Amino acid sequence: KPFKRILFTGAAGNLGRRLRDHLQQFADVVRLTDAVDFGPAREGEEVMLGDLGNRDDVFRMCEGVDAILHFGGVSTEQPFEPIMNANILGTVNLYEAVHKLGIKRVVFASSNHTMGMYPTTTLVDAGMPTRADGYYGLSKVWGEALSRFYWDRFGIETVCLRIGYCFPEPTTHRQMNTWVSLDDMVQLLHRSLVVPCVGHSITFAVSDNPGRWWDDRHTRFLGYAPKDSSAQFADPLHGAAVDYSTNEDITLKFQGGPFLNNGPKYPS
Numbered sequence: 001k002p003f004k005r006i007l008f009t010g011a012a013g014n015l016g017r018r019l020r021d022h023l024q025q026f027a028d029v030v031r032l033t034d035a036v037d038f039g040p041a042r043e044g045e046e047v048m049l050g051d052l053g054n055r056d057d058v059f060r061m062c063e064g065v066d067a068i069l070h071f072g073g074v075s076t077e078q079p080f081e082p083i084m085n086a087n088i089l090g091t092v093n094l095y096e097a098v099h100k101l102g103i104k105r106v107v108f109a110s111s112n113h114t115m116g117m118y119p120t121t122t123l124v125d126a127g128m129p130t131r132a133d134g135y136y137g138l139s140k141v142w143g144e145a146l147s148r149f150y151w152d153r154f155g156i157e158t159v160c161l162r163i164g165y166c167f168p169e170p171t172t173h174r175q176m177n178t179w180v181s182l183d184d185m186v187q188l189l190h191r192s193l194v195v196p197c198v199g200h201s202i203t204f205a206v207s208d209n210p211g212r213w214w215d216d217r218h219t220r221f222l223g224y225a226p227k228d229s230s231a232q233f234a235d236p237l238h239g240a241a242v243d244y245s246t247n248e249d250i251t252l253k254f255q256g257g258p259f260l261n262n263g264p265k266y267p268s
């Protein structure tokens, strides 16, 4: 196994619960953490509860680990307060711990919502400026920028995964386009952990779907080769085309989709 002990934050979340059984291949001991109770440890696991916004909790979580899969934090558009605590302060605490404890590599669960204000007619790659679609996407932009600073200044490696729609079955056109299978996600975690010299990298976690909005040309060196495609699911549009360019519905016009309905609101 590549590591003795790894930390996975956010074990009670959607991805935490789905990935849990696939993490053993990466380390002798998998330390799972979350802010909310998710039951006892199984064989080869350690369980810890803690708040990412609490520095002491985060140092405790990171103590003695060789690498981190940072999936903890708020995962949807919400008021700024909870996002500030878990995603902004949480990443500050995490990287301080990573630096002080000499941990060499982090895989950061970023999101496609860092780019959610790009029109659905644009092919996006990781070299383009970020265009977040709300506080949640902005907090992921912060995590990407913070991790880049820790690479530039201290040589700590991070792979930022801009994850798409990782649920068992896509049912809307957007979900079909942005879907990532669990197996492809696991492959990407594996590549992100074992490929030597990843530096600071940003890549899209998406399967080989038809009509993708995202191009991974900057991170081919990771050797990620998606095996799945949403083409295996029934087409929600039954073959009909969507004319994105003239659509006035913001959830169709921009890549962030339904997240755009929940962003900061101002009186009109």
Ligand code: 15L
Residues within 6 Å of the ligand: 075, 076, 110, 111, 112, 113, 163, 164, 165, 166, 178
């Ligand atoms: C995300 O970043 C969310 O965490 C996830 O729950 C999905 O909704 C995904 O984006 C998406 O864009 O579908």
